[in-house]
Amino acid sequence: MRSSSMALLTALMAVPAGLSGQQTPAPATLAVQGEGTVEVDPDRARVRLGIESEAPLARDAQTQTNAIANEILAAMEELGIAAENIQTSRLSLYPVYDNRPVDGPRGEPEVTGYRATNTVTVTLDDLERIGSVVDAAVAAGANRVEGVEFDLRDATAARGRALAAAVEDARAKAEAIADALGVGLGAIVETAEQGVSSPPIPFMVRTEAAMVQDISTPVSAGRVEVHASLTIRYAIEDRSPGR
Numbered sequence: 001m002r003s004s005s006m007a008l009l010t011a012l013m014a015v016p017a018g019l020s021g022q023q024t025p026a027p028a029t030l031a032v033q034g035e036g037t038v039e040v041d042p043d044r045a046r047v048r049l050g051i052e053s054e055a056p057l058a059r060d061a062q063t064q065t066n067a068i069a070n071e072i073l074a075a076m077e078e079l080g081i082a083a084e085n086i087q088t089s090r091l092s093l094y095p096v097y098d099n100r101p102v103d104g105p106r107g108e109p110e111v112t113g114y115r116a117t118n119t120v121t122v123t124l125d126d127l128e129r130i131g132s133v134v135d136a137a138v139a140a141g142a143n144r145v146e147g148v149e150f151d152l153r154d155a156t157a158a159r160g161r162a163l164a165a166a167v168e169d170a171r172a173k174a175e176a177i178a179d180a181l182g183v184g185l186g187a188i189v190e191t192a193e194q195g196v197s198s199p200p201i202p203f204m205v206r207t208e209a210a211m212v213q214d215i216s217t218p219v220s221a222g223r224v225e226v227h228a229s230l231t232i233r234y235a236i237e238d239r240s241p242g243r
Helices: 002-014 058-078 127-140 156-181
Strands: 029-040 044-055 086-098 110-124 144-151 183-197 201-203 224-238
Touching: 029 156, 029 183, 044 058, 044 127, 058 086, 058 110, 058 127, 110 127, 127 144, 156 183, 156 224
Parallel strands: none
Antiparallel strands: 029 224, 044 110, 044 144, 086 110, 144 201, 183 224
16 A cells, blocks of 8 residues: 555656646746837939830831830930839720710720730939939930839848837836836836838829920938838736835
């Protein structure tokens, strides 16, 4: 009987603490989300120049658009814009229908012509050249200036500052909540970054290129915002008397 009791005691001592029914309660924590935003001067711009042509035949509409695109590319080359900073995108060719109302049951809509479009995007690191690029493109035949986007070549430093601001924001929120709850704020238990973003800032120059012809196009870059978000979980301690 004595040997059986000793064996049972040995088995109980071998059971992990978490399985013995004496589980330690999880420490109380407080999770807060911090936000941080910094503004910096942009150092890169993307200028979108549009071409739109319409003709009775699809081939003619596309030929006209291609010819103007080549003129724009030549104009950019004359300005000294490197070929790798010029991109052709959003090519399209589609029919144009006659949508006028007709008497009686309406059959298939009539195709009256074809419209071809093309967008040329020029990337610039010298923001002072934006106006001259727009003017040169319009003179070369661009009939739509779709806008300018301002961005950063390297957002690393700005993102670091935004994250630091987010940490300070989270700490201030945690201290305010802990004080309102009457608890003490302890060490950081967990930190999770929610994301850092620096979306390009759009700037609409004009819709129709005819509106900017024969004038110098002014463009103001403004500021680019870099935003960071994170969540920090703090341990909290009861500050009640006797604790």
